[in-house]
Amino acid sequence: MRVLIFYFLIFSFIDAKYLDSKSCAECHQDIYNEHIKSMHHHSSIHKDSFHEAVKNKTTPDKYDCAFCHSPASPNLLALKNGEERPNNRNSEEIDGVSCFYCHQINKVFESKHQNINFYGYQGGKPTFFANLSEPDFSDKHANQSNEIFQNSRVCMGCHSHKYNSSLVEICNTKSALDETISDCLSCHMPKTAGSPVNVNKKGRSEYATHGFLGIRDEGMVKKAVELKLAQLKDGFRLEIKNKMGHPVILQPMRLKYVEIEVIRNGKIVWKNFDKSPLEDKESTFTITFKNSDNVEVLPPQAKDFLFKNNLSRNKTKVIEYKVQLEPKDKIKATWKSMISRPQLAEELGLSNEYRKIYEGISETLIIK
Ligand code: HEC
Ligand code: HEC
Ligand code: HEC
Ligand code: HEC
Ligand code: HEC
Known part of the structure; x- marks a missing residue:
């Protein structure tokens, strides 16, 4: 008693x-x-279903993510060790x-x-x-x-x-x-x-202001990079400059890429990828991980990188594309961002809220 x-x-x-x-x-x-x-x-497991899905898949029995995602919880250590479970009636947790x-x-x-x-x-x-x-x-x-x-x-x-x-x-x-x-x-x-x-x-x-806008705000996504296009003898050159105060990829599950189209007489005659931006490994930024058997895994289980393309702050990446161009062809390059790689969103069963494409700036060049 x-x-x-x-x-x-x-x-x-x-x-x-x-x-x-x-x-x-x-x-x-x-x-x-x-x-x-x-x-x-919205950072806690009770309000972010992407965070919840990754946690359930990788560390179902413990919640050490709480140190950053529900930091006000009074029982951080018990959550970390799995002695206690997240509780959706606890305002310290729900408040993120x-x-x-x-x-x-x-x-x-x-x-x-x-x-x-x-x-x-x-x-x-x-x-x-x-x-x-x-x-x-x-x-x-x-x-x-x-x-x-x-x-x-x-x-x-x-x-x-x-x-x-x-x-x-x-x-x-x-x-x-x-x-x-x-x-x-x-x-x-x-x-x-x-x-x-x-x-x-x-x-x-x-x-x-306290909105802490980031990848979910198109106004911010438009400020992420600067794009430049230039004509070459046998194609064109794309320059991507990171204007943010940090690398392009922070959270590794993001997908950020440049979509490039060559338009001739109103029709698209060439694209830098067909179905997935990952076909163009140079202009697509994301990070994936593997275990010791070379199988792709989520971050908590990672033993090494599987694919990593990132760009540090103030750095510029130059990519040359060999394409047969004709005078008056229009080249259009557009920066795009996604909260989750589409395949991962599919595997985790995420709602449409996590599958949107946020459009950044566009740059065009008319071939002489
Ligand atoms: C106690 C931990 C913590 C602190 C301190 C913190 N953040 Fe965050 N921040 C997070 C977490 C966790 C998320 C992701 C929430 C989610 O997506 O579930 C986040 C998200 C963000 C985002 C939005 C990302 C998006 O998805 O749009 C921005 C921008 C950001 N933080 C900037 C800042 C800045 C600037 C500061 C300093 C003033 C700061 N944060 C302090 C934990 C923190
Ligand atoms: C050291 C602090 C920290 C820890 C620990 C942490 N995270 Fe995060 N997490 C963040 C920050 C900061 C962001 C926002 C990053 C950004 O937007 O680029 C974030 C964002 C995320 C996102 C993207 C959510 C969204 O909707 O945009 C997922 C998913 C995620 N974390 C999963 C996890 C999981 C699962 C764990 C535990 C296994 C975990 N995190 C542990 C700091 C942390
Ligand atoms: C991610 C961390 C973070 C969170 C969450 C946060 N703040 Fe702040 N807040 C800051 C920082 C950093 C500053 C200082 C900003 C500056 O000086 O430019 C600040 C400044 C302030 C100020 C002073 C205003 C000013 O112009 O400097 C007040 C008042 C305030 N916060 C109240 C709140 C309230 C109320 C909430 C919740 C509704 C909140 N904050 C949530 C980080 C945070
Ligand atoms: C009863 C009114 C009241 C409540 C409730 C209140 N505050 Fe304040 N807060 C104030 C006043 C008054 C100031 C000073 C404002 C000024 O000087 O312009 C202030 C200033 C602040 C500052 C700026 C401190 C500094 O030194 O720059 C922060 C941060 C802050 N409050 C956070 C919070 C948070 C977080 C909460 C909720 C947990 C909260 N306040 C609830 C009245 C309140
Ligand atoms: C020069 C402006 C600038 C500075 C400085 C800056 N950021 Fe950002 N940040 C941005 C822009 C613009 C975006 C939105 C575009 C994007 O997410 O790709 C962003 C996005 C983010 C995101 C979300 C990224 C994602 O992929 O979800 C987080 C988290 C973040 N910033 C945190 C920080 C922190 C922490 C600092 C300080 C170390 C910081 N930022 C400094 C401009 C800046």
Whole structure:
């Protein structure tokens, strides 16, 4: 009986201290509206069926993905070891990368397999870290500025890199050649007119947006690369320049590619692939893995790469195509992105939401 009461006290204490994302809306309505549409709010196994399908297929009995996908869960270690299962009634889990969690990270430790977030909650009124100059008083939390919210280090606890248990690199936001991190906030949290709080006592005129747009936003996909075409004696040349602050491929299951068509008298007379973009290995970016029997596997089981085509930040790739061209032929190159490779989406039974093609910029050239 005494043991039961003891547990009851601990659990009610944990539940009482977590402030769910919804509770922030009372004073931060605009930021809340942006946040609930973002993938940070949809990162948990309860809201992202792609994540859920990969987890069920690769690690059905444990959930170590929680460290980044449901980081506010109070039982991270038990989830990791498989002693406890994800619970869809637990608001810390359902909230995914929540407001409360992100704003309490006060340090990010570098580590080999993946970095670790340090989180300073001691009980009582929480302290939230960010960058506002002279923040106004709030009775719900204390405010404190922290330099990791200026130099983008706060993102690196989850986005820096990940190696699986066989030390195969699954993702890396830093480029191999350039170890310094880029300014994530300037591209992913652009400032907008408005106020960070509903009652704007400090008279602020702008705030940092919280939509964290990425591959699911065509406006962002249009900013990913620059394409250039040039005529050659026996064909044409394509240049792909990565304009993002990181490699083209972060999450390895993505498919990003250039579709090229040669149009003559209104008809397509040549394409760089027939059915699948993977037929053109040069202009298609993705990463696949294999086990020790050379069979394709998902990242957690990987022993080595099967196929890897990536492009570091600020790097340009030049590809030459030998094609018989005629004067007035039109060459059209278009950047396209998919959340999952189509074959993988098929195998995992993903819904249409995960099978869309997001269109980036196009470049055309008329042959002289
Ligand atoms: C070190 C942190 C970290 C861990 C651990 C982690 N992930 Fe992720 N995961 C991320 C980040 C960051 C993204 C977003 C990357 C991007 O969009 O390029 C992501 C995205 C994904 C996506 C794409 C989801 C979508 O809808 O776009 C899938 C699927 C996924 N992770 C599966 C898993 C699985 C399964 C596990 C556990 C076996 C796992 N992840 C563990 C950080 C992590
Ligand atoms: C009762 C109102 C209220 C609630 C509820 C509230 N806040 Fe705030 N918050 C404020 C006020 C007031 C400020 C200061 C705004 C200013 O100076 O313009 C603030 C500022 C902040 C800042 C900026 C801190 C800094 O130093 O730059 C963050 C981050 C923040 N709140 C996060 C949250 C989160 C996360 C939640 C939900 C768990 C939340 N707030 C709930 C009133 C509130
Ligand atoms: C606690 C871990 C964590 C932190 C800290 C974090 N992220 Fe994320 N982020 C994730 C996960 C996990 C996903 C993928 C969610 C999914 O797709 O299921 C994600 C998704 C994203 C996406 C959207 C990808 C898409 O699919 O469109 C962007 C952009 C992003 N994060 C940028 C950032 C930036 C910039 C920061 C720093 C301010 C940051 N994140 C901090 C874990 C984190
Ligand atoms: C110069 C602008 C720029 C900077 C700096 C930048 N990004 Fe991005 N990022 C983009 C654009 C544009 C996209 C959307 C296109 C795409 O996903 O291919 C994107 C996509 C992403 C995605 C989703 C990728 C996917 O395949 O789902 C994540 C996650 C992300 N960025 C995280 C970060 C982090 C973390 C940092 C800081 C280390 C950062 N970004 C710095 C421009 C930038
Ligand atoms: C992925 C991490 C992350 C999540 C999730 C997140 N924030 Fe933030 N937030 C930041 C960062 C980083 C900044 C600093 C941006 C800057 O200074 O450019 C910030 C800034 C703020 C500010 C100060 C406004 C400003 O212009 O600097 C407030 C208030 C705030 N966040 C509230 C919230 C609330 C409320 C939620 C949930 C509804 C939330 N945040 C979710 C990372 C996050």
